[in-house]
Structures are given as C-alpha cells and as structure tokens.
Amino acid sequence: MCSDSRSSRKARAALVTAFCLILASFSLAGSAAAASDCSAFATPPYFARAVPPPPAPGNSRGLTHEQINEYLTDLDKASDRVVTGVAGKSVEGRDLMYAIVGREGKVTARALASLRSAAQDLMNPDTPAAVAELLAGSTPLILWVSGNLHGNEESGADAALRVLHELAARDDCAASTILDNAVVVVLPAQNPDGREANTRRNHYGFDLNQDGFARTQPETDGRLELMRLYPPMLAIDAHEMGSQGYFFPPTADPTYHELPTRAFGWVGRIYGPALATEFERQKMSYFNGAPYDLFAVEYGDTVPAVGFHAAGMTFEKYNGAAIAERSHAHYVAMWTALFAGAGQRTEIVGEWRKSFTEAREQGLAGTLAAPPEYYAVRKPYKTVPGMVVRHYFLRNDPARSRELARLIRRLQRMDVQVWQLTGNLAVSDYRAYRGAGPGSITLPRGTYWIPLAQRQKHWIQAMLNEDTYVSVSTSYDVTAWSNPLLMNLDGGYSGKDLFPDAKLVAALAEPAPPVPSGSLPRIGLFEIPGGASGFVAAGSIRYLFDRVWQLPYTPVTAENIRNDGLVRLGIQVLLVPDGYANAGKQALRSQGLKAIADWVSKAGGRYVGYGGGSELAVAAGVSTAILKSSSTSAYGTLIRARLKACSPLAAGIPALPPDCSADPNATTPLWLMYADDEIMSPGLGNTAAFFPAGDLVGETSGQSIGVDELRGSAAIIDEPIGTGRSIVFSFDPNFRAWTDGTQRVLWNALFAQYPSAGVLAAEPGSAAVARARQAASQLPDVGKAIRITVRPEDADATRALLVKYGAEFKELRKPERTVFMIENRKGLSREEHPFAMDLTRELRRQITPISFSMP
Incomplete structure (x- = not known):
C-alpha cells in the first residue's frame, strides 16, 4: 500500500516513503478491535511468560518507593515487552521511574522513536491528509496509567504494577487486545517523597494535583515532559478518597469550556460505560458525578485532557479499605479502561488526529468552545460569550521581564508557539484584560503575540483567558487561573484577522533569580x-x-x-x-x-x-x-485590587512610576488571588x-458571589x-x-x-x-473552614444535615444567602476529611447549594 506511486510529485513521494518506514516499525500485530468473544475479565487469564510479579506489600501502606523502582528495573531486565526510564527526580532526589509496555519489538529504542515521531505528526494539523490517514491507521494508542499523586494514597501505585506485570506476562485475548493496539506508559508513584513520608503532599507541602499548569514542582515537571514525549490518548490518575465505594467518570458540572469534545466524548461513550458494566458484573460499589468535576486546568485529568486531548480520568477508592481491596479495585478499573480503549483503537486515534485539526480551525475562526456537559445546567452561573477571539497579546514591559519570561517559557513548554512583533501593529478591537471594552490601539514592536490558530488552541485559551466562564457556582476547587492575571501582566486580545510582522520566539530558559538591592536582611x-x-x-x-x-x-x-x-x-x-x-x-x-x-x-x-x-x-x-x-463564595477567584504606587511595596510594579510629590495617592492595578479570606x-x-x-464583580475573574x-x-x-x-x-x-x-x-x-x-x-x-x-476575638474558631453557601430557604435542610454528621459550624446570614463555616482546624483537604465527601454528595442530592468550597 505504501509506495512512491501514491504521488506524482517527487517531494510528495519522498514524504510518503519516509512515513512508510516509520509505520513499518510499529505496524499493529492484531485487530483494531477486541474479538467479540473476548472479555477484560470473564475470559480466563493465561500467564505464558516467566517474569517476576510485584513483591507482596510488607504492611498496610503497600510497597516502598525503593521496592517499586527495584521492581521496575527487574521487570525491564526480565521482559522484552518492558522498558523503563526516569522522568525526573523528586525534591528530595528520588527517581521518578516509569515503564513502557508493549508488544515484543515495539518498545525498542527505534520503535519508540518512531512512535514519538508519529504522535507529533498526528498532532500537527499541517501533516498531509494522506500521511495522517496512514498514521492513524497504524499508530498504536498511547495509554497512561498513573498512581500515587498524593503520597498517602498508595493503592494506585500497587495496582499499576499489577497491570504492568500482567501485560508483560499474559498471552490471553484480553492482554493481547491491549498489546496489539496500544503502548502503555505506567508511572506508578508520582509523589515519591510523599509516599515515603506517608503524607498527601510533597516535600514542600504542595498538593501535586493542584500544580498541573504551573509546574512548580520537579515531580510535576518531569511527568509533563514525559507526556510531551508520549502524549496520552487516555490518562488514568488513581487516587483515594474519604467516601465509601469507588468513583470513576462521568464527572459533575462544571466542565471547562475548552475541554476537547472528542476526548470528552470517549469518556462518556467508551470508558464510562465499560467501567460501569464491569463494576456491576463484579458487584463492586461505585458512583459518578459530584463532587468531582472536570474544570480547573491543574489536575491529573484536566491537564492531559486540555493539553494533550486525552480522555483524562480520575479514579478514587475509599481510603478506609484494606490495601488489598484498594489495590484490587484500582486494578479492575485500570484493566477495564485499557481493554475498552484498545478495542476502539481505530476510532480513537483517528479522532485524536481530528481533534487537533479542529482546535486550529476554531482558532482561525476565533471561536471559543462551549462547555460540554453530562448533567444539564438549569441556569448557568456564567456562559461563554459569543465574542470572537483570534489573538492574545502581552505587553513587553521591561519592569516585568521576569514574569513575562516565565509565562512565555511556560507556554512554550506545552508546545505553544509564541511570536514577537517586529513592527508596530494597529488593532481596531483590542480588549485589555478587564478593560472598558474594545478600542483601537497600536501595539509597539516587541509585543508578544500568541495566535489561537494552532493545535494548542485549547491550552492557549486556558492559560491566557480573561475569565474561565464557570458554568455552575459549585466547583471542586479554584475558578480562576488566568496566567497573565496571576502574574499581574498587561495584555489583551483581539478577534480580527491580523497578519502582523513577527518572529517566532526561541525557546526561553528559566529566568535568573531576582537580586535584592542593598544588604540582605536576615x-x-x-x-x-x-x-x-x-x-x-x-x-x-x-x-x-x-x-x-x-x-x-x-x-x-x-x-x-x-x-x-x-x-x-x-x-x-x-x-x-x-x-x-x-x-x-x-x-x-x-x-x-x-x-x-x-x-x-x-x-x-x-x-x-x-x-x-x-x-x-x-x-x-x-x-x-x-x-x-x-460571607463571600469566591474561593480561588482573581480580583483586581489597587496598590498605592508610591508605597515601597510597589517598587518595580507600575509600568510608569508616578510623580509622588504631585500625586502621593496614585495607584496601580494588582491582581490577587482571593480565597474567601x-x-x-x-x-x-x-x-x-x-x-x-465600585462594582467588584467587574474587577473579578472567576466566581464572584458576594465579592462586593x-x-x-x-x-x-x-x-x-x-x-x-x-x-x-x-x-x-x-x-x-x-x-x-x-x-x-x-x-x-x-x-x-x-x-x-x-x-x-x-x-x-x-x-x-x-x-x-x-x-x-470575634472570628469563628474554625480553621480553614469548609464553606457551604445556600439560599435562605435551604438553610434549615443544610443545618439538619450538618447536625446529622456531627459537624461543628458557624453561620453567617445575609438576606440573599446563608454561609455555613464548618470546623477544619487541621486544614484537611476534601479527600482527607472524615465526612466532607459524603456531605457534599448528600447535600447536592437534597438541594442545589450556591457553592461548596474547601482548601
């Protein structure tokens, strides 16, 4: 099928021939769909290969991180289906080891290089259609299985090792369906330091499930760099929670509006039903929906979804169960999802290719995507506006060069192309962030330009947005994360067809640390x-x-x-x-x-x-x-405050420092993150x-209930x-x-x-x-409170529910809302708290709360 005769032009012939060589290195051994009589679990497993199984856990906490890495190394030596590597190091210097498992001969260095190349070409909208069609027909799925993002949620890592072992050892139809159609990346322990310390967070106290776009921690950075090499089409992130049973998607609203619809559809059409069928067959308790959403682009599911067009899926198992039960439940969910995806390889790879092409087409048209929803929102809190957005601009302020460099580098490291104007550019509909409205402006030479007409359109909108347009007021975490606002940078956007003179910005390095002026205080x-x-x-x-x-x-x-x-x-x-x-x-x-x-x-x-x-x-x-x-309901909301420009605290912030002798009360805008403080x-x-x-709602990005x-x-x-x-x-x-x-x-x-x-x-x-x-002394003694905000008519039902759970709480009553502040003196997260998860679910079954927030 692959030959020079497919094109009459020499360049075309050479291109197709080159791709034929790539395809030959990972041509699929089996059918693109599982045999109709094959089942993920009902078909008996057949262990045909003598490879070592994972060691038995020595205690209720599962294997140590050292044991995990030793096992990966041993399996790599014993199996020609498995290769391992190190994605990075933790803060304390532990290796973040991963394994890649696939058919014999398909995980060699040459085959994996071909796979990486094919994935990049499938994501590239400029790849010729004929070549893309060939690649889509022959490229295996890249499926990710990850665990232990929270260090004290051990079972995901142990389950991932079992999946890895069985793919290396089994030759039955279920394992063959996965191996014939996919390459599986296994990252068992994403938080090595937390696993060793038995803490949710890493060495610096960061919840790594809140670090996805910022990549502040080396563990996050290593994981995302590996994803750039092997971009996931499915990304499983296995966790534990304080609620009985097991959670897998579909999630509850809100869903981020720039989530790629094809990837979102795979969850609802392929993975969710397969998981439900298997859990029901095995009579395992599960639930979907609240309190888990798919909104903030920081998590182990939303970042792969928005950044790589993967079906991002969080799995959660009750943390009070024994380690064997927790690990088994995760194993069942992981294996079921891998089998379901592998059985639809042709459809998924082809749609994955189209998803990136459609993203660029949206960018060309300036269309902001509408949020996909599993559950109908009766009255949206915010809707995505119908305005056209084709370009973002960042003003090149020398006083903020460090922040600019960090943001541009952050975009580049998610494969966003950033350009810099080489001449002045007149823009007739320029909208500054939270400005008065569109107006004419001439942007000077040196301004940074980020067009949305590229494959990472969804990621660009997620990072550079003015608002996130949260569709419901009850979200799992923050509702704002616009990077220019977080960095207090000047910028804006336009919907016009613009063709500026510009040069592509070369890859930037991390900027040098700032240097204090004068002597350094202790x-x-x-x-x-x-x-x-x-x-x-x-x-x-x-x-x-x-x-x-x-x-x-x-x-x-x-x-x-x-x-x-x-x-x-x-x-x-x-x-x-x-x-x-x-x-x-x-x-x-x-x-x-x-x-x-x-x-x-x-x-x-x-x-x-x-x-x-x-x-x-x-x-x-x-x-x-x-x-x-x-009594606000605005956890994780960006608000534009005013900083007195003549204060020593404003040094280096105003683009044009004021004449303080003439106007000592001059101010400069300061975007800050407000968390119901x-x-x-x-x-x-x-x-x-x-x-x-004045009206603070107009100075807000994200949820703004009560900010006035x-x-x-x-x-x-x-x-x-x-x-x-x-x-x-x-x-x-x-x-x-x-x-x-x-x-x-x-x-x-x-x-x-x-x-x-x-x-x-x-x-x-x-x-x-x-x-x-x-x-x-009048402040409620509740610590980092769980805050539930309800309408006055729902206050009695909420109060009764809190009494049922034995919660200690305070009330703040306003004419239009009642805020319940529930004691959380230890500052526990929602999953760590003994009843927060169950309370959330039961409350949402009884009423529609205005908001529910928790650190």
Whole structure:
C-alpha cells in the first residue's frame, strides 16, 4: 500500500516513503478491535511468560518507593515487552521511574522513536491528509496509567504494577487486545517523597494535583515532559478518597469550556460505560458525578485532557479499605479502561488526529468552545460569550521581564508557539484584560503575540483567558487561573484577522533569580504549627526561597521565639505565612507573643504576615488591623485590587512610576488571588493596597458571589509599630506559588527600604491594638473552614444535615444567602476529611447549594 506511486510529485513521494518506514516499525500485530468473544475479565487469564510479579506489600501502606523502582528495573531486565526510564527526580532526589509496555519489538529504542515521531505528526494539523490517514491507521494508542499523586494514597501505585506485570506476562485475548493496539506508559508513584513520608503532599507541602499548569514542582515537571514525549490518548490518575465505594467518570458540572469534545466524548461513550458494566458484573460499589468535576486546568485529568486531548480520568477508592481491596479495585478499573480503549483503537486515534485539526480551525475562526456537559445546567452561573477571539497579546514591559519570561517559557513548554512583533501593529478591537471594552490601539514592536490558530488552541485559551466562564457556582476547587492575571501582566486580545510582522520566539530558559538591592536582611520563617494549613503555606515559602529566589532564610520555632531567639539569632525580618492562628497562639503562649511585640517595637524588627500570620500579628500587638469574617463564595477567584504606587511595596510594579510629590495617592492595578479570606480594615496603619469602592464583580475573574462586600476594604496594611514595622496581607501573596504578580509585592515587603521610623504610630499596649484584638476575638474558631453557601430557604435542610454528621459550624446570614463555616482546624483537604465527601454528595442530592468550597 505504501509506495512512491501514491504521488506524482517527487517531494510528495519522498514524504510518503519516509512515513512508510516509520509505520513499518510499529505496524499493529492484531485487530483494531477486541474479538467479540473476548472479555477484560470473564475470559480466563493465561500467564505464558516467566517474569517476576510485584513483591507482596510488607504492611498496610503497600510497597516502598525503593521496592517499586527495584521492581521496575527487574521487570525491564526480565521482559522484552518492558522498558523503563526516569522522568525526573523528586525534591528530595528520588527517581521518578516509569515503564513502557508493549508488544515484543515495539518498545525498542527505534520503535519508540518512531512512535514519538508519529504522535507529533498526528498532532500537527499541517501533516498531509494522506500521511495522517496512514498514521492513524497504524499508530498504536498511547495509554497512561498513573498512581500515587498524593503520597498517602498508595493503592494506585500497587495496582499499576499489577497491570504492568500482567501485560508483560499474559498471552490471553484480553492482554493481547491491549498489546496489539496500544503502548502503555505506567508511572506508578508520582509523589515519591510523599509516599515515603506517608503524607498527601510533597516535600514542600504542595498538593501535586493542584500544580498541573504551573509546574512548580520537579515531580510535576518531569511527568509533563514525559507526556510531551508520549502524549496520552487516555490518562488514568488513581487516587483515594474519604467516601465509601469507588468513583470513576462521568464527572459533575462544571466542565471547562475548552475541554476537547472528542476526548470528552470517549469518556462518556467508551470508558464510562465499560467501567460501569464491569463494576456491576463484579458487584463492586461505585458512583459518578459530584463532587468531582472536570474544570480547573491543574489536575491529573484536566491537564492531559486540555493539553494533550486525552480522555483524562480520575479514579478514587475509599481510603478506609484494606490495601488489598484498594489495590484490587484500582486494578479492575485500570484493566477495564485499557481493554475498552484498545478495542476502539481505530476510532480513537483517528479522532485524536481530528481533534487537533479542529482546535486550529476554531482558532482561525476565533471561536471559543462551549462547555460540554453530562448533567444539564438549569441556569448557568456564567456562559461563554459569543465574542470572537483570534489573538492574545502581552505587553513587553521591561519592569516585568521576569514574569513575562516565565509565562512565555511556560507556554512554550506545552508546545505553544509564541511570536514577537517586529513592527508596530494597529488593532481596531483590542480588549485589555478587564478593560472598558474594545478600542483601537497600536501595539509597539516587541509585543508578544500568541495566535489561537494552532493545535494548542485549547491550552492557549486556558492559560491566557480573561475569565474561565464557570458554568455552575459549585466547583471542586479554584475558578480562576488566568496566567497573565496571576502574574499581574498587561495584555489583551483581539478577534480580527491580523497578519502582523513577527518572529517566532526561541525557546526561553528559566529566568535568573531576582537580586535584592542593598544588604540582605536576615529573614526568619515561622511555620504556624497545628495542622496542614501551616505546613502548606510555609512549604510554599520554602520553595519560593529555595528554588525561585534562591535566597537564605532561618527557620524559627515557637520555642525559639519564646526564648528571645529572634534577637539572639539576629532576625531582622520575621515572615509568618498562613496557618491556624489559634494553634500558633497556643504554641507561642503569652511569652512568645510578648517577645514578638518587643522585637518589633523595641528592636526595630519587621513583621510580615498573611492569613493566620496576620491574626498572629494582631494577637501579638504588632498590627492594628481590624479583621472580620467574610460571607463571600469566591474561593480561588482573581480580583483586581489597587496598590498605592508610591508605597515601597510597589517598587518595580507600575509600568510608569508616578510623580509622588504631585500625586502621593496614585495607584496601580494588582491582581490577587482571593480565597474567601477575612475582610481587613486599617486601624492606625496605612492601607498600601485596597479593593476598589465600585462594582467588584467587574474587577473579578472567576466566581464572584458576594465579592462586593470587600469594596473599599484593605488588602495590605503597612504600619510602623514603635521602632519597627508590620506588613499584613488579607490574602496569600504566594498562593500555591502561582501568583508571581503578588510574589513581587511580598518581595518588597521583605526587602524594601523604609525611612527610619523612630517611635511612631501604635505601641503594643495601645487602645488601637486593643480594638484590633477585640475584633479578632470575634472570628469563628474554625480553621480553614469548609464553606457551604445556600439560599435562605435551604438553610434549615443544610443545618439538619450538618447536625446529622456531627459537624461543628458557624453561620453567617445575609438576606440573599446563608454561609455555613464548618470546623477544619487541621486544614484537611476534601479527600482527607472524615465526612466532607459524603456531605457534599448528600447535600447536592437534597438541594442545589450556591457553592461548596474547601482548601
């Protein structure tokens, strides 16, 4: 079938001949569909090959990471169906090992190189149709099986090893269906450090299931670089949860609007029904839908779906079951899905090719995709607008060159083509991010241009969007992640047909770390003890100092502080991130709080805090900020605040620094990540950043329920205390290390030069301090609360349900909504919490809550 005669032109003939050579290296051994009498499980397995099985777990936690890697190495040596490699290293230096399993001769170095080449050509809309058709007919599926993204959810890794072993050892029809039609990439343990420590998070306290687009952690980065080599058509991510039974898709709304519809359709048409049939046949309990959605582009299912057009699927098994039961359930789900996909190889590979072509066609037309839905949304919270978007632009501001470089590199490393204008470009319908509307502008030479007419159109829209257009107000996690807004960059978009003079930007390296001006102060980092929230916030800061800023810091403990350690250690700046403030007060005791007060007011120390760290500042008497609870429903929402441009905290942020002698109150926009944080107003301090007094919904990207109650409140308060200073934030300026824009403000809070204060403003024992403490004492003692927001008519039913679960909660009542704040002092995630998952599901069966949010 492959010969030079297929084209009369020499170039065409040479091209087709080259592809024929590629196809020959991985031509399929069997049918594109499973035999009609073959079943994933009903057909008896036949183990024909003597390859070692995985070792038996030594305890209830499954195998150690070392045992996993040893087994992968041993299986590679024993089987010609398996090859292994290292995708990267964890923070603590452990190998992130993977295995690729396929038919004999199809996982050699040459065959895998051909597979990688074929996948790239299938994704490339410019590949000639005839060549693409040949490739689609002969290229195996690339199916991914991953586990242990959360370190204490061990069973996914153990199940993945069983799948790997059986594909290496079996010769029955079920195994042959998979091997004849697919190459399977197995990444058993995605969080080696967490597995060894038996913690959900990695060394730095990051939930790796919230790191997908940002790629801050080496574990995430290694996984995604491997996906670029072997782009998945199916991506299984096996987890554990606190709810009885087993979860597999379909998911609940919302679904991200730029999710490729073909990949989404495979879940509903191929994988979901196959899983349901098998689980019912084996009488295994399962559920679909709530609380799991497919929205935020950060997860182990949404990132492969949007970035690689895969059928991204999260599997969840009850974490209270024995390790054998957990591993078996995951094995059944994994094997069923692999078999179902392999049986539809021809359809899936052909549609995968078309999906990328259709994405570029959407980009050419400027069409924003509509969100696919499994469950009808009666009244959408937001709808995707009908406007045309063909191009994004990022203004080349030298003051923000670091943030620009990081964003451009991030796009390039997901195969997005970024261009730079070589001449001025007139745009008649330019829309700046959250600007007043379309208008004419001339973009100068050097502006970065990202056209949507490329195969990564869906990823471009996901990263550069102005809003995510969340279709329902109840989402699993954040509702905003626009990268230009996270980085506080100037940019916008256009729907016109534009053909600018531009050059392709070469691959950028990670920018060099920033350098403080002047002498480097000695910075102390205090992690608030008593739960996950303090560990997570402090870990994020440790990552920022170690890996991004590459600067030293000194960990300090409550005992250090109580024993006058801030002075003895020579600490000049004390950074106190978020955490459960009451646990911090208990650890510090009155002695430690007084030591902080004396260090600031008498020794001239600088205190920088946010979240629980701001509450501790008030408790210690080094801030007069007035704090109160919010009744918003806007967890993970970007809001455009105003930063006073003449404040030392604004250094390097305004594109055009103002004349402060003429206008000392000039402001500059500052996008910040809001997570239902407390409302803050100044006592005697200076409001360095604030929320505008007007309509805040128009200043918001993501869910915006109740945000107008923030109008005019403070986002950052900067005040002298005695001879020292305190700077407190109402929000997390280093939220998941995503927020490069407010990281810059945090940098200034730590390093900015202030005039010598003398004895100014408040003293720790002043009336203003007493007022601040009194206000803080009224805050609900619930920690990082689970927040359920309902309509007033649903409050009684919600209250009764909370009583049934034995929940400790507080209520905030507004005329249009009631907010229930459920105690979560340990800062547990939804899966870790003993009843949050079941509560979510039962609540959504009874009523339609306005929102349900949890850290």
